[in-house]
Amino acid sequence: MRAMVLDGPGQPLRLAELPCPVPQAGQLLLAVQACGVCRTDLHLRDGELPDAVWPLVPGHEIVARVAGLGPGVRGWRQGQRVGVPWLGWTCGHCRFCTSGRENLCVQACFTGYQLPGGYAEYTLADARYCLPLPEAPAPEHLAPLLCAGLIGYRALRMAGDAGRLGIYGFGAAAHLITRPGDGASQAFALSLGACWAGGSDAPPPEPLDAALIFAPAGALVPLALRHLDKGGCVVCAGIHMSDIPGFPYAWLWGERSIRSVAHLTRADGQAFFEAIRQAPPRTEVQVFPLEQANEALEQLRRGAFQGAAVLRVAGDEAAWTAE
Secondary structure (H helix, E strand, C coil), rough: CCCECCCCCCCEEEECCCCCCEEEEEEEEEEEEEEEEEEHHHHCCCCCCCCCCEEECCCCCCCEEEEEEEECCCCCCCCCCEEEEEEEEEECCCCCHHHHCCHHHCCCCCCCCCCCCEEECCCCCCEEHEECCCCCCHCCCCCCCCHHHHHHHHHHCCCCCCCEEEEEEECCCCCEECCCCHHHHHHHHHHHCCCCCEEECCCCCCCEEEEEECCCCCCHHHHHHEEEEEEEEEEEECCCCCCCCCCCCCHHCCCCEEEEEHHHHHHHHHHHHHHHEEEEEEECCEEEHHHHHHHHHHHHCCCCCCCCEEECCCCCCCCCCCC
8 A cells, every 4th residue: 555654753754555454353444535634744743742652644534434344343334424623532440531531542543643544544542442334525624623523623623602703813723813914724714604803913902801822833722812891702723833922910810821732532532423413514725646745744733724625545436445
């Protein structure tokens, strides 16, 4: 099979021919159709995330078809459409796992990080952590929902019943406020229903009940905090962020709060995909072939497109079983 392999931090991905994997007990063999390109993949390539297992195949927004079932797997069928998110395995018995907070498991393993990812024609995944997907829309439009959609959903839930919601960093997660002078992203936000859009250094027209920060810039935290109404919340939705500068306590006072989103749970995935069956979100995607993964990452870094980048690996007509 073809795969894009990352040998270590700071290196470009290389196209490689690898043996097709064989599913072990509890695993699914998956024929990848599309895989989203996430900013976390950039952090990984830049060496900003610890404990990676090198070399690795990145990618954790996987849309695939079941191509094989390992021993003991139940509840899945050949050819079924499946999604693989970031959370790929947890221990199941720590205090976090047993209290409904498996996203905080200290032994957790993550797709495209410690586990095989989706920048490949085939991959393996623990069947318990996969999500059944609808047959529509097309794979490239479903892929961003496996991370950007899920993280956005969890961040929005943390914001509570916020009537006036501010979004900082209008990229893949936020489209499902922007850099100063980034008129294209501001126009994009307005086209998707935002009531106002401006640079991150511009005050919103009204105090915010909540602010969701998707950009990995710690300086946005006190900036967003200054624009919160009393009782409001800043939710930091990225896995990596630069340091947060100091700020006066007066900006936090008034029962304002700062929270972070740490990954997702399987329950989040199930609830999210059940919710979008009734109201499918509109995803804007820039599609690249598998072998152009490096170009997709660099365009993501530069902010060269609106919405999300997706690697198109195979179509629905592709075989669902390995040779």
